[in-house]
Amino acid sequence: MAINSAETPFPVGEVSRKIGGWIDRLGAVWVEGQIVQLSRRPNAGVVFMTLRDPSYDISLTVTCYRQVFDAVADAVHEGSRIVVFAKPVWYAKNGSLSLRATEIRLVGMGELLARLEQLKKALTAEGLFAPERKKPLPFLPRRVGLVTGRASAAERDVLETARHRWPAVRFEVRPVAVQGVHAVPQVIKAVQELDGHPDVDVIIIARGGGSVEDLLPFSDETLIRAVAACRTPVVSAIGHEPDNPLLDYVADLRSRTPTHAAKDTVPDVGEEHARIQQLRDRALRVVTGRLEREERGLEDWMTRPSIADPHWIVEDRAEEVDALLGRSRRTLSHLLDRAESDLAHTHARVVALSPAATLKRGYAVLQRADGSVVREPSEVAAGEALRARVSGGEFGVEVTREG
Structure with missing residues (x-):
């Protein structure tokens, strides 16, 4: 072993090589951090990330093969917290440390979102979210089915908004658990009951806002398939506008909030009266305009000489008619005279030749x-x-x- 002293110091390169050896003996470790930079070149086989630890204000470069990153690519982006299983690598030439990852996992909610993203991809591939499967909502439903929490703000918002818009609207309400282990079976049962109800023309599934965990039942695969099998149009009104459970994708209409679900489902009687009045006014204007155009056209026709003074045509042609009449008489008289002369000559010949x-x-x-x-x-x-x-x-x- 080389002696290290002030008289025999190690060169920088030797120190870098020795550090690499020590780090090499460390082996692979699990490392957690936040992605602050992500580089994915389209044709490159390696992905580069920079992980940062906010507590110590330090960053490390992480590299991995494309296939390792693709397993979580849909849920990983800059700002995500991840856990990587990686081996530290020391580059002796430039004295830099990096991690070569062989597995990437999302931390907590990130892992949950990754599973949801995978389920979303699978259901999309089956065609459950295809636009051509969407059923149109009726203009004025006979009865609206409502699946929501018992005495919840979502129920109140839907009922009050709908009855304010159209007082005569009727509801078939099914109170259910909207979070927890009992939520999915209860919501499925309520949806199937309302789908089989002969008078229910549209179903609203409503819930107020909440965390991702609270809204998780509305991304359950069993519930998604049950809604996809419904013959009755289904409106999803889960959480607030930024929330997007998978129910929003399979529903025939996604409303931003429960209040908007009532507006999307039930027409406003005042707006409809105003629309009818607008149509009546428009029809009156069209008919009045048509009549006025026809009256002007009739007036134009009545001012034409042939209509205003129809006798002038006869009077103007009277002399021509008289001339033609005289000509016809002279022609007829001449023809008769000539025929009479021919008849007399023929008669004379007949008489002369007769027995x-x-x-x-x-x-x-x-x-x-x-x-x-x-x-x-x-x-x-x-x-x-x-x-x-x-x-x-x-x-x-x-x-x-x-x-």
């Missing part, structure tokens, strides 16, 4: 007793009686000799 005209010129037609006309002398015999037809009539003749 009667031939008879008037002194000709006669000889007919046998059977009415046949004699054309050749050889067609008659001596002594045969014939009839002679002339222009003035007819008479009988007798053949005296053969032709």
Whole structure:
């Protein structure tokens, strides 16, 4: 072993190496601290954190592999208090101490929140929080189911606000334990009863504010699945606006407070009357405007010449009608005269060519007793009686000799 004295001092590097050896023999230890700095590079395999102990105002660098950090990544952020199982590492070259962690745990509530976050991820993956599963709330429910603590401020806020908005609204109240070991089974039973009630159109689950531990029953997986199975729309009104139990994600509507749940569920009769009056006024304005437009249009039509003085069209065309009438008469007269002339000419030709005209010129037609006309002398015999037809009539003749 080297002697260390004023005459034979250790170099700084040797001292740093010896410190590293002592620290190396320490082995892995559990260390608690608050994260004051967190570095997660997207493609890096190592995560860097700075842990600080507020009591001693000292900080240590902690490194871990990505897979170690990913186990708690959803619940860990700057400001979180954690416990790490890590081995101290001394870097002799620069004389710095760090911790290489192989396990990370959240302290107290952080661990609880991590479990809730894991449950939230699992239920989200199943689709229980999907927006398309949300059922619409009725405009005016026949009866509102209310699950809340007995004689609680939440119950009073819901009932008073709802009845102030719509005095005739009816409630089906189920008082239950809202924290502790009995809360989950009682709330599930009440929700299932109200879901099976034929007159209940919407269910409100309400509770006042509280700590994370107090609100824990409303993140229970069994309750979440029971609400998801409801056919009746469910409104979640747990705690105040910053509180977000898992019930808020599976409910069909998340209200900020119990008072807002009543406002979201029951319409305000005064607002509805005002809305109806607005619609009536709007309808009156629309109808009045339409009538006024139609009246103006009718007035415009009535001022047009064809409507104001419809006879001017006839009067304006009277001369044209007279001219057309005279023209039609002349044309018709000309056609009739020409047709009469053609008829007279045709009649003259017919008369000239008719057998009667031939008879008037002194000709006669000889007919046998059977009415046949004699054309050749050889067609008659001596002594045969014939009839002679002339222009003035007819008479009988007798053949005296053969032709």
